[in-house]
Each structure stands twice: as structure tokens, then as C-alpha cells.
Amino acid sequence: MNDLLTTSLYKFHQEQKAKMIEFAGWLMPFSYEGTIKEHNCVRTESGFFDVSHMGRIYIENNEIENVNKLICSDLIKLKNTKAMYSIFTNEEGNALDDVIFWKFETHIILICNAINRDKITTHLTNNEISYKDITFETSLIAIQGPQSIELLKTLLEIPDKFSTKNNKTFTYARTGYTGEDGLEIMYENIHTDQVLKFLIENNIKPCGLGSRDTLRLEASLPLYGFELTEKISPVEANLKWVINNNDNYLGKNKIDEHIKTGEHKYLKKFILESKRIPRTGTEVKSNNVSGVVTSGNYSPILEKSIGFVLLDSLPESDLLEFDIRGNLLEGQIINKRFLS
Numbered sequence: 028m029n030d031l032l033t034t035s036l037y038k039f040h041q042e043q044k045a046k047m048i049e050f051a052g053w054l055m056p057f058s059y060e061g062t063i064k065e066h067n068c069v070r071t072e073s074g075f076f077d078v079s080h081m082g083r084i085y086i087e088n089n090e091i092e093n094v095n096k097l098i099c100s101d102l103i104k105l106k107n108t109k110a111m112y113s114i115f116t117n118e119e120g121n122a123l124d125d126v127i128f129w130k131f132e133t134h135i136i137l138i139c140n141a142i143n144r145d146k147i148t149t150h151l152t153n154n155e156i157s158y159k160d161i162t163f164e165t166s167l168i169a170i171q172g173p174q175s176i177e178l179l180k181t182l183l184e185i186p187d188k189f190s191t192k193n194n195k196t197f198t199y200a201r202t203g204y205t206g207e208d209g210l211e212i213m214y215e216n217i218h219t220d221q222v223l224k225f226l227i228e229n230n231i232k233p234c235g236l237g238s239r240d241t242l243r244l245e246a247s248l249p250l251y252g253f254e255l256t257e258k259i260s261p262v263e264a265n266l267k268w269v270i271n272n273n274d275n276y277l278g279k280n281k282i283d284e285h286i287k288t289g290e291h292k293y294l295k296k297f298i299l300e301s302k303r304i305p306r307t308g309t310e311v312k313s314n315n316v317s318g319v320v321t322s323g324n325y326s327p328i329l330e331k332s333i334g335f336v337l338l339d340s341l342p343e344s345d346l347l348e349f350d351i352r353g354n355l356l357e358g359q360i361i362n363k364r365f366l367s
Contacts, residue, residue, distance in 0.1 A: 034079035035166045035216040039223055043233060051141035053080040055236055062237035063327045069205055069242055070328060073172035074234040075226055076204070081167060082144030083213060084137040084151070085159040091135065093156045097277050098126075099261055099270045107132050110189045110200040113269055114261050115147060120281030122255040122264070123150060127211075129191045129200050136198065136213070138167070140251045166216055170231060171209035171242075178229045179210055186210075196221075205239065206246020206366065244333065245326050247296060247364040253307060253321045254294055254335050260285055263292040263337070293341050294321070296365060299332040299358040305349045312350075313342035313360070320349070326365065332358075333365050 031054040040047065045056035056077065058065060068074045086094065095102045100113035109130050115123040124143040129136040137158075139147045144162060151158050170178075176185055183199065186192045188208075191200040199212040214222065226233075240250065249255050255264050260278075262270070262285040270282060285291045299305060302325070309320040316338050323334030336347065345360040 032080070034077055035219040036077045036079065036168075036223070039233075040077070045233070045235060048236070050236060051080060053141060055080055056233070058235040058237045059233050062235070062241060065232065065234040065238035066241050066245075066327045068232050069172045069207055069234060069238065071173065072232075073170065073174040073178055073209070073229075074232045074238075076169045076171070076234050076239055077166075078169050078204070078211070078239075079162075079166045080141040081162075082137075082139040082141060082147065082160070083162045083165055083167060084139065084148065085161050086135050086137060086151075087157065088132075088134055090156050090158070093154060094135075094137075094151075095272065095274050095276065097150065097154060099272050099276060099279075099282060101272045101274075102128060102130070102135070103274075105130050108186070108191050110191050110202050112202070114255070114266065115150065116261070116276065116278035116282065117257060118278055118281075119257075120260045120262075120278035120285065121257050122251070122259060122261060123147065123257060125249065125251055125255050127200070127202060129198070131191065131193065138211075142252065164215060165213050166219055166222075167211065167213045168222065169204040169209060169211045170226075171203075171205045171207045171234075173207060175207070175209040175231075178231065181229075182225055183210065183212075203246075205242035206248060207242070240322075241324050241327065244322055244324050244335075245328060245365050247366075249294075249335070250322060254337075259294075259337070260291065262286055263294060265294045289341065291340075293338045295336050295338060295342070295360045296362075297334055297336050297347055297358045297360055298329070298365075299334075299349065299356060301332055301356055303351055303354075303356060304332045305334060305336075305351060305356075305358070310350045311336045311338070312348045313338060313346060314344050316340055316342045329365060336360075 318338035
């Protein structure tokens, strides 16, 4: 544990007696008062997450055309002061990482998954793209929930959804980290005490990685390493909506082939009318089509087991059969978001 990285909020996590775990080389809070309580707090009120473990890469705008050759979305056409979700792809058209770009007049901030920061910075270096890794000199928090924007109006000028703003202290965006409205705010580490003072005075509760995972799953959002990997393409992950780059980006031929032929794996959402949860790796069948659960958990809002399953081909039926320790349980594919 001594070799793990910590964020500028680590002392606060200790004071709050958070349950800490190792995650991607960092010592991070898993929960404070319990995952379900924190989950419901974000769905009904407002909570905040320390997401400072995520990579933050500063790139000048003169590198945008080069970055565009590595992602499946069009960063060139993205307007300044906008945010964009995209995916870095490899030569096979599969996902190196799913990321968020914040675009400004002079530069972009690339936010990548903590586990992939070294991989993405190496990828940028190998493609001769200049950048500055500002992960360790800055912090990043996500304030989420239906009350968040009203509370944040006393601190910041609120941008439109999927838009960005910055001032002398804060750089931020409104992208919906958990499926709820809110802001993701980056600042230099010296401002952490000021930020914590605001959070405490406004009774914005801290939330950990446990509720982050259940909130994102419930909001039908993929998690890297599960729904997206270097062996799963954006098409297979049901993310065709992010593919709008007409440049000859890395892996484009493979992705175009997936779209044209439909011959690929299919990620589907499922609901199980049982308290038993099909966890990651659970084997699944839909008639003669085999598959595996990528993520599965209990939904506190729906009060059901939900998750994603990656099937070898397009299923003809919406019925699923899960093999949970030798017991076969039936589930249902749904073709809409878990929360409408």
C-alpha cells in the first residue's frame, strides 16, 4: 500500500473514515457510508467523487489534426468550449481507451482512464504528438445529482450540457459522469482546501468508487476493461454513435467492415428478475448464441439485477440463460436505457 499514489483529497478521505482500496495504482475511496446510500444520494440530491486518479493531458490545438488520426470521432469539427466523448482505437479497430475531450480556444484537455494513462501518453509520444501530463499537479472532482447545478451556481458560471468553461482557478465541463447532471471540475492542487470548504458548506456528500460503478451501470454507461477493451470495438460495444470521423484514423478499415457486414460481437443490456447477480465472466446463452457477462450488479433504483452481456453474434431472441454456479436463471435483453 505504501507505493500507491494518493490524491490531494487523501487526508479528507482519511478524516471521513472512507474504506480505501487500490485502484489502477492509486489508493482511492471505495465508500464512506455505504455504496447504496451514496448511490441514492446522487440520484436524489447531490454527491461528489474524487476522480483525480484519472489522467489529464494538456494538448495545444495545433496537434488536433494529429490526434484526430487516432480516434473514431471528429475532434476537428468540435466547436471550442465543447466536450466530446470518444475512443482511441488500435489497428484492429478495438478500444485502447474511452476518453473525454474538453476543447478550448487554444488547447484541449484529454481525460483518460487511470489504468490507461501510461498507455495513452506512450501512444501520443509514438505518434509524435506533443503534450503535457498535468495529472499530478491538478485535481479533478465530479459533483453529480439533481441538486448539483443549483448549488454550483454560487461558485461557477454554469455551461450548457457537454460544454466547457474556465477561469483563473477552475477548468470544468458538464458531461454527466454518472448519468445525472453536474460538473466535472479540474483545479491546481493548492485549491483543494477551498473546494472542500464549498462542498462541506453545501452539504454535498462524498461518494466512492462503489457507487460510481453502480451509477454508471444503471445509466447504461460502459466501463473500460469490461464493456470496452483492446479486443472489443466501439461497434461491438454498441457505441456506433461516437463514430463520425471521416479521416483515415487508426483502425478505420476494421470498424467500417464491422458496420458494413454486421459480423461481430454484440453488447446487450439485460435485466434479471432475481436478487442473484450475474457477475463479470458469467456464461450466457441466447438460444444457440453464446456470450459472457461483462458487468453485472444490483440496481438500487430498479431493485433488480442488471448488466451488460457480450454475445458472439446477433441474437435472434431477447431471452437469456445465465449459468450461475451451475444454476440456470432466465433474464431478458432490453433495447433501451436502464433508466429512461
